[in-house]
Amino acid sequence: MRRAGIPGLALIALLLGGCSAAPSAPLTLDDVVAEREAALEAVERERFEAFVAQSGGRLDELGLPLPQFQGVVALEEWDAVVTACIERLDPQLDVTRLEGGFSVNYFGVVGESYERIRWTIESCNAQYGIVDLRAESTAGVVEAAWRYQDATQRVLPCLRGLGATVPSPPSRVAYIEHLGTGREWSPYAMLGLDPGALVQAVALCPPSTLLIEARLERAIDGALP
Numbered sequence: 608m609r610r611a612g613i614p615g616l617a618l619i620a621l622l623l624g625g626c627s628a629a630p631s632a633p634l635t636l637d638d639v640v641a642e643r644e645a646a647l648e649a650v651e652r653e654r655f656e657a658f659v660a661q662s663g664g665r666l667d668e669l670g671l672p673l674p675q676f677q678g679v680v681a682l683e684e685w686d687a688v689v690t691a692c693i694e695r696l697d698p699q700l701d702v703t704r705l706e707g708g709f710s711v712n713y714f715g716v717v718g719e720s721y722e723r724i725r726w727t728i729e730s731c732n733a734q735y736g737i738v739d740l741r742a743e744s745t746a747g748v749v750e751a752a753w754r755y756q757d758a759t760q761r762v763l764p765c766l767r768g769l770g771a772t773v774p775s776p777p778s779r780v781a782y783i784e785h786l787g788t789g790r791e792w793s794p795y796a797m798l799g800l801d802p803g804a805l806v807q808a809v810a811l812c813p814p815s816t817l818l819i820e821a822r823l824e825r826a827i828d829g830a831l832p
């Protein structure tokens with residue numbers, strides 16, 4: 608997953624550097640997923656760095672190694688990697704792996720020994736971020752550009768092929784500016800007065816957002832390389 612974030616960041620730089628100019632190669636759903644993963648990893652890295660800045664001194668006082676950010680993992684993997692980290696730092700700890708989590712038994716431990724155990728757990732927790740591609744998020748630069756590309760190059764021709772009357776698309780800049788607002792442009796706008804036609808159009812010419820959701824599900828299920 609961490610490798611997947613690199614092309615996303617490169618595309619963000621490309622699009623920002625070119626302002627409103629479209630990238631030379633068509634964007635793909637892989638690029639959208641990569642951007643989301645990169646954004647999530649950036650948030651988790653910032654959280655980790657805040658932890659180190661606030662708690663690094665205490666870790667040093669207790670003789671614990673300064674943690675290193677290990678990247679983001681799926682929620683289903685988080686407990687396993689954190690448990691393994693705890694066991695590496697302190698093999699004597701009684702760590703019990705549970706479904707969806709773990710427990711550490713340090714009943715009766717007091718003083719500095721208690722503090723070492725507590726901060727061992729905190730350190731391992733901090734090293735691994737959780738990637739949640741299902742989380743609500745604002746469309747990034749790459750996603751916004753891909754959605755315009757998909758709406759104008761796939762959805763509109765598809766709707767016209769059904770014989771539907773469709774609205775003229777705005778400019779790329781205007782589309783992205785209003786994305787996620789009440790003024791967001793929709794290729795299905797003129798079909799809204801006929802619910803039956805709208806249902807058929809969505810089924811045969813699915814919206815860009817549905818394609819993104821399906822692609823994210825594949826990524827979450829581990830179907831991506």
